[in-house]
Amino acid sequence: MATQIVMDHNGDTRHNFDANDAKALLKAEERFKMLTGLGFTAAVRTASGAPTVRHTFDPSAEETLFFPRLVGG
Protein backbone atom coordinates (compact mmCIF):
# COMPACT_ATOMS: atom_id res chain seq x y z
CA MET A 1 0.00 0.00 0.00
CA ALA A 2 1.47 3.36 -1.04
CA THR A 3 0.75 6.62 0.76
CA GLN A 4 0.60 10.28 -0.13
CA ILE A 5 0.95 12.50 2.94
CA VAL A 6 -0.26 16.06 2.63
CA MET A 7 0.69 18.52 5.37
CA ASP A 8 -2.27 20.63 6.42
CA HIS A 9 -3.79 22.41 9.41
CA ASN A 10 -4.76 19.01 10.87
CA GLY A 11 -1.12 17.95 10.93
CA ASP A 12 -1.41 15.86 7.80
CA THR A 13 -3.90 13.98 5.67
CA ARG A 14 -2.92 10.57 4.38
CA HIS A 15 -4.14 9.05 1.12
CA ASN A 16 -3.44 5.34 0.89
CA PHE A 17 -3.70 3.58 -2.44
CA ASP A 18 -2.83 0.27 -4.07
CA ALA A 19 -0.01 0.95 -6.53
CA ASN A 20 -1.03 -2.18 -8.46
CA ASP A 21 -4.51 -0.78 -9.10
CA ALA A 22 -4.42 1.26 -12.32
CA LYS A 23 -7.42 3.36 -11.34
CA ALA A 24 -5.99 4.17 -7.90
CA LEU A 25 -2.64 4.95 -9.45
CA LEU A 26 -4.23 7.38 -11.89
CA LYS A 27 -6.03 9.10 -9.05
CA ALA A 28 -2.76 9.37 -7.11
CA GLU A 29 -1.06 10.87 -10.14
CA GLU A 30 -3.85 13.40 -10.52
CA ARG A 31 -3.47 14.31 -6.82
CA PHE A 32 0.28 14.71 -7.33
CA LYS A 33 -0.24 17.03 -10.29
CA MET A 34 -2.92 19.02 -8.51
CA LEU A 35 -0.82 19.57 -5.38
CA THR A 36 2.43 20.41 -7.16
CA GLY A 37 0.41 22.70 -9.42
CA LEU A 38 -0.71 24.53 -6.28
CA GLY A 39 2.91 25.01 -5.25
CA PHE A 40 3.35 22.05 -2.93
CA THR A 41 6.75 20.36 -2.88
CA ALA A 42 6.70 16.57 -3.22
CA ALA A 43 9.43 14.67 -1.38
CA VAL A 44 10.27 11.02 -1.00
CA ARG A 45 12.91 9.24 1.03
CA THR A 46 15.74 7.30 -0.57
CA ALA A 47 16.78 3.89 0.70
CA SER A 48 19.24 5.62 3.05
CA GLY A 49 16.44 7.78 4.45
CA ALA A 50 17.62 11.02 2.88
CA PRO A 51 14.84 13.21 1.42
CA THR A 52 14.74 13.95 -2.27
CA VAL A 53 12.32 16.12 -4.22
CA ARG A 54 10.17 14.69 -6.99
CA HIS A 55 8.98 16.93 -9.81
CA THR A 56 7.09 14.17 -11.59
CA PHE A 57 4.87 11.42 -10.25
CA ASP A 58 6.78 8.32 -9.22
CA PRO A 59 4.42 5.31 -9.30
CA SER A 60 6.94 3.21 -7.38
CA ALA A 61 7.22 5.62 -4.42
CA GLU A 62 5.87 4.00 -1.28
CA GLU A 63 5.52 7.30 0.52
CA THR A 64 5.36 10.81 -0.89
CA LEU A 65 5.20 13.85 1.36
CA PHE A 66 3.73 17.15 0.21
CA PHE A 67 4.31 20.47 1.96
CA PRO A 68 3.09 23.92 0.97
CA ARG A 69 5.21 26.51 -0.83
CA LEU A 70 7.79 28.18 1.43
CA VAL A 71 7.75 31.89 2.11
CA GLY A 72 9.86 34.24 4.18
CA GLY A 73 8.73 34.30 7.78
Place this chain on the structure above:
Amino acid sequence: MFESLPHMANLQLRWLLTSASRGAQAIWDWYRELGRENDTEARGLRLLREWLSPAQLAQYDAHRYFDVIGCHSGKRYRIRHGTATNIHELDDAGDPTAGWCFVPRDYLVAGDVMLAQKIALETNERGALTVARNFAPRWSAL
Protein backbone atom coordinates in the same frame (compact mmCIF):
# COMPACT_ATOMS: atom_id res chain seq x y z
CA MET B 1 -48.44 40.29 43.26
CA PHE B 2 -47.58 37.40 45.54
CA GLU B 3 -49.17 35.00 43.09
CA SER B 4 -46.64 36.05 40.44
CA LEU B 5 -43.64 35.33 42.68
CA PRO B 6 -43.46 31.61 41.87
CA HIS B 7 -43.75 32.49 38.20
CA MET B 8 -40.86 35.00 38.49
CA ALA B 9 -38.75 32.50 40.37
CA ASN B 10 -39.48 29.92 37.70
CA LEU B 11 -38.37 32.30 34.96
CA GLN B 12 -35.20 33.21 36.81
CA LEU B 13 -34.41 29.56 37.43
CA ARG B 14 -34.92 28.80 33.76
CA TRP B 15 -32.63 31.69 32.79
CA LEU B 16 -30.03 30.50 35.26
CA LEU B 17 -30.15 26.94 33.96
CA THR B 18 -29.94 28.09 30.34
CA SER B 19 -26.93 30.29 31.11
CA ALA B 20 -25.24 27.52 33.03
CA SER B 21 -25.93 25.10 30.19
CA ARG B 22 -24.42 27.51 27.64
CA GLY B 23 -21.40 28.02 29.87
CA ALA B 24 -20.89 24.29 30.24
CA GLN B 25 -21.21 23.85 26.47
CA ALA B 26 -18.62 26.58 25.88
CA ILE B 27 -16.20 24.95 28.32
CA TRP B 28 -16.76 21.56 26.68
CA ASP B 29 -16.18 23.02 23.18
CA TRP B 30 -12.98 24.69 24.39
CA TYR B 31 -11.80 21.47 26.00
CA ARG B 32 -12.49 19.46 22.85
CA GLU B 33 -10.71 22.06 20.71
CA LEU B 34 -7.73 21.91 23.04
CA GLY B 35 -7.62 18.14 22.69
CA ARG B 36 -7.89 18.40 18.91
CA GLU B 37 -5.00 20.89 18.83
CA ASN B 38 -2.90 18.56 20.97
CA ASP B 39 -3.69 15.69 18.57
CA THR B 40 -2.65 17.85 15.63
CA GLU B 41 0.61 18.87 17.31
CA ALA B 42 1.32 15.24 18.16
CA ARG B 43 0.64 14.13 14.57
CA GLY B 44 3.05 16.75 13.25
CA LEU B 45 5.78 15.68 15.65
CA ARG B 46 5.22 12.01 14.80
CA LEU B 47 5.69 12.77 11.10
CA LEU B 48 8.84 14.78 11.84
CA ARG B 49 10.29 11.94 13.87
CA GLU B 50 9.63 9.49 11.02
CA TRP B 51 11.64 11.65 8.61
CA LEU B 52 14.58 12.66 10.81
CA SER B 53 17.80 10.70 10.45
CA PRO B 54 18.76 8.66 13.53
CA ALA B 55 21.38 11.28 14.48
CA GLN B 56 18.91 14.14 14.04
CA LEU B 57 16.29 12.31 16.06
CA ALA B 58 18.72 11.70 18.93
CA GLN B 59 19.71 15.36 18.85
CA TYR B 60 16.10 16.51 18.80
CA ASP B 61 15.15 14.24 21.69
CA ALA B 62 18.07 15.53 23.74
CA HIS B 63 17.93 19.24 22.91
CA ARG B 64 14.71 20.04 21.00
CA TYR B 65 16.80 21.02 17.97
CA PHE B 66 18.57 19.17 15.17
CA ASP B 67 21.23 20.05 12.63
CA VAL B 68 20.97 19.74 8.87
CA ILE B 69 23.59 20.18 6.15
CA GLY B 70 22.70 22.49 3.28
CA CYS B 71 22.80 20.54 0.02
CA HIS B 72 24.52 23.30 -1.98
CA SER B 73 26.95 24.97 0.43
CA GLY B 74 27.61 22.15 2.87
CA LYS B 75 26.91 24.65 5.68
CA ARG B 76 25.38 23.45 8.92
CA TYR B 77 22.04 24.81 10.06
CA ARG B 78 20.36 24.28 13.40
CA ILE B 79 16.57 23.96 13.37
CA ARG B 80 15.10 24.61 16.79
CA HIS B 81 11.63 23.51 17.86
CA GLY B 82 9.29 26.24 16.71
CA THR B 83 7.40 27.70 13.81
CA ALA B 84 9.33 30.92 13.02
CA THR B 85 12.81 32.47 13.39
CA ASN B 86 14.03 29.04 14.45
CA ILE B 87 16.89 28.38 11.99
CA HIS B 88 20.49 29.36 12.67
CA GLU B 89 23.41 28.98 10.34
CA LEU B 90 26.44 27.73 12.29
CA ASP B 91 30.16 28.16 11.74
CA ASP B 92 32.73 25.40 12.17
CA ALA B 93 32.86 26.10 15.92
CA GLY B 94 29.10 25.65 16.20
CA ASP B 95 28.42 29.35 16.81
CA PRO B 96 25.53 30.99 14.99
CA THR B 97 26.52 33.32 12.18
CA ALA B 98 23.07 34.14 10.81
CA GLY B 99 19.41 33.52 11.38
CA TRP B 100 17.05 32.44 8.63
CA CYS B 101 13.30 32.40 8.65
CA PHE B 102 11.20 30.64 6.04
CA VAL B 103 7.99 28.75 6.65
CA PRO B 104 5.28 26.96 4.69
CA ARG B 105 2.73 29.41 3.31
CA ASP B 106 -0.18 27.68 5.04
CA TYR B 107 -0.57 27.48 8.81
CA LEU B 108 1.07 24.26 10.01
CA VAL B 109 2.02 22.86 13.40
CA ALA B 110 5.62 22.96 14.62
CA GLY B 111 6.50 19.40 13.58
CA ASP B 112 5.37 20.01 10.02
CA VAL B 113 7.13 23.39 9.82
CA MET B 114 10.44 21.94 11.03
CA LEU B 115 10.16 18.99 8.63
CA ALA B 116 9.48 21.28 5.66
CA GLN B 117 12.49 23.41 6.69
CA LYS B 118 14.70 20.34 6.97
CA ILE B 119 13.72 18.96 3.56
CA ALA B 120 14.10 22.38 1.94
CA LEU B 121 17.66 22.88 3.26
CA GLU B 122 18.69 19.33 2.43
CA THR B 123 17.25 19.32 -1.09
CA ASN B 124 17.01 22.94 -2.25
CA GLU B 125 19.10 25.12 0.05
CA ARG B 126 19.45 28.00 -2.41
CA GLY B 127 15.74 28.08 -3.13
CA ALA B 128 14.92 28.11 0.59
CA LEU B 129 17.36 30.90 1.39
CA THR B 130 16.15 32.93 -1.58
CA VAL B 131 12.71 33.29 -0.01
CA ALA B 132 13.98 33.37 3.59
CA ARG B 133 14.13 36.43 5.78
CA ASN B 134 17.53 36.96 7.32
CA PHE B 135 17.92 37.97 10.95
CA ALA B 136 20.80 38.45 13.33
CA PRO B 137 21.16 35.70 15.92
CA ARG B 138 20.67 37.08 19.42
CA TRP B 139 22.98 34.79 21.29
CA SER B 140 26.46 33.47 20.65
CA ALA B 141 26.22 30.03 22.22
CA LEU B 142 23.55 27.51 21.28
